[in-house]
Amino acid sequence: MLLTRRTSAFLIAVGLWTWAIWPNFLRNIAENEKSFVGGAPQPFFYVHLVLVVASLAIGTAIGVLGVKGWRRAPR
Numbered sequence: 001m002l003l004t005r006r007t008s009a010f011l012i013a014v015g016l017w018t019w020a021i022w023p024n025f026l027r028n029i030a031e032n033e034k035s036f037v038g039g040a041p042q043p044f045f046y047v048h049l050v051l052v053v054a055s056l057a058i059g060t061a062i063g064v065l066g067v068k069g070w071r072r073a074p075r
Contacts, residue, residue: 003069012070015063018055026052 003011026049029035035045 003066003073005070005073005075008066008069008073011062011066013066015059015066018059018062022052022055022059 029045029048029052032044035042035048
């Protein structure tokens with residue numbers, strides 16, 4: 001399956017957007033009072049950490065597909 005350059009550019013943008021948004025979200029969660037009690041991470045933090053890691057993995061995969069599609073798209 002060949003992706004158009006337009007579709008590939010969209011996938012690359014989604015991958016970059018994911019990396020722009022989720023690290024900031026994790027930073028905000030880490031600063032939340034519910035994240036740590038007595039210096040120990042709480043379930044609230046772990047749940048959000050899993051969400052961030054999963055989202056970054058998916059965003060990276062989407063970005064990689066976009067880059068591969070861009071390279072293989074006819075000019």
